[in-house]
Amino acid sequence: NKGQPLAYYSYHSVIRTTKQAANLSEHTIANAHAFRHAAALRWLDEGIDLATVSQWLGHQNPEFTARVYCIRTEAQLRQKFYNR
Structure with missing residues (x-):
């Protein structure tokens, strides 16, 4: 695509x-938003600080990033704890 944005189709x-x-x-x-969300969760899980992830996502406020991406279910937290 020679440096041009990828067409929707x-x-x-x-x-x-x-x-x-x-x-x-x-x-x-499977869409751009799902990939963005997955990337943000992975970065946070790998220990990249919230302010950096927030900046990469283009959010003006890390509190917004925390509200959207720092929510985990009890099952996810349990799995993360036992798999470390």
Whole structure:
């Protein structure tokens, strides 16, 4: 794409092809927002500080980032504790 933004159709075509190759259901959520959310959670899980992740995401306030990305279910917390 020679440094140009990826066209909407091209992006969704890549996602659809990737989902098919991975044998994922059509109902599996895979979109830019889901990838962004997954990346943010991974960065936080790997110990990157909240202020840095917030800046990378373009948020003006780390408190917003914390409200959105620092929520964990009890099962997730239990798994994280026992797998360390």
